[in-house]
Amino acid sequence: DTGVSQDPRHKITKRGQNVTFRCDPISEHNRLYWYRQTLGQGPEFLTYFQNEAQLEKSRLLSDRFSAERPKGSFSTLEIQRTEQGDSAMYLCASSSGLAGPPDTQYFGPGTRLTVL
Amino acid sequence: GNSVTQMEGPVTLSEEAFLTINCTYTATGYPSLFWYVQYPGEGLQLLLKATKADDKGSNKGFEATYRKETTSFHLEKGSVQVSDSAVYFCALFVSNMLTFGGGTRLMVKP
Numbered sequence A: 001d002t003g004v005s006q007d008p009r010h011k012i013t014k015r016g017q018n019v020t021f022r023c024d025p026i027s028e029h030n031r032l033y034w035y036r037q038t039l040g041q042g043p044e045f046l047t048y049f050q051n052e053a054q055l056e057k058s059r060l061l062s063d064r065f066s067a068e069r070p071k072g073s074f075s076t077l078e079i080q081r082t083e084q085g086d087s088a089m090y091l092c093a094s095s096s097g098l099a100g101p102p103d104t105q106y107f108g109p110g111t112r113l114t115v116l
Numbered sequence B: 001g002n003s004v005t006q007m008e009g010p011v012t013l014s015e016e017a018f019l020t021i022n023c024t025y026t027a028t029g030y031p032s033l034f035w036y037v038q039y040p041g042e043g044l045q046l047l048l049k050a051t052k053a054d055d056k057g058s059n060k061g062f063e064a065t066y067r068k069e070t071t072s073f074h075l076e077k078g079s080v081q082v083s084d085s086a087v088y089f090c091a092l093f094v095s096n097m098l099t100f101g102g103g104t105r106l107m108v109k110p
Helices: none
Strands: A005-007 A010-013 A019-024 A031-037 A044-050 A053-057 A065-068 A075-079 A088-095 A111-115 B003-006 B011-014 B019-021 B023-026 B032-038 B044-050 B056-059 B062-065 B075-077 B086-094 B097-100 B104-109
Touching: A005 A088, A010 A019, A019 A088, A019 A111, A031 A075, A031 B097, A044 A065, A044 B097, A075 A088, B003 B086, B003 B097, B011 B019, B019 B104, B023 B032, B023 B086, B032 B062, B044 B062
Parallel strands: A010 A111, B011 B104
Antiparallel strands: A005 A019, A019 A075, A031 A044, A031 A088, A044 A053, A065 A075, A088 A111, B003 B023, B019 B075, B032 B044, B032 B086, B044 B056, B056 B062, B062 B075, B086 B097, B086 B104
């Protein structure tokens, strides 16, 4: 069990560029979550996958954000036409789904995005 | 909607002092409640949880009791250590998502 990993750990981009983040959940975890955390705040839910199906999506998630989990393993989060307000830490979490909700969510280290 | 309110920090204590961090919530349905901790330079870690009213979660000397009548889940520890210095987040789980409070920074001085 190597934990949830995220790549890259840091990303600096210019306004208007597209960025993509990757999350590798704990092996065999079938639930995967994305959250966003701005400085001094708690994480905010963005979206949730069970296997490859995206089952929940926050109203906070604008059309510029898209997430995929094509084979029910790793996931990507893409932000198109980045804005300075997108600067935040993007967190990924996974859970086994075996015990039924609310099974424990294990968080990755996050990807810190800075939009200049 | 769902929301979590926790006391603002920073909370500064001397080693071996008693700790209470208040957390109250508003939720539709029957949430489960969590405390997560974020140590400096590290990711979020689950500290403890409670899944139904009157349940007590405990771990590493920390405790919290799910109080439905007061919609609260206050975190307590009898004797804090310098190593407990971190940011603590209260959260509720309902409808397939965690809703977090704003976090409380705890600083413990030797």
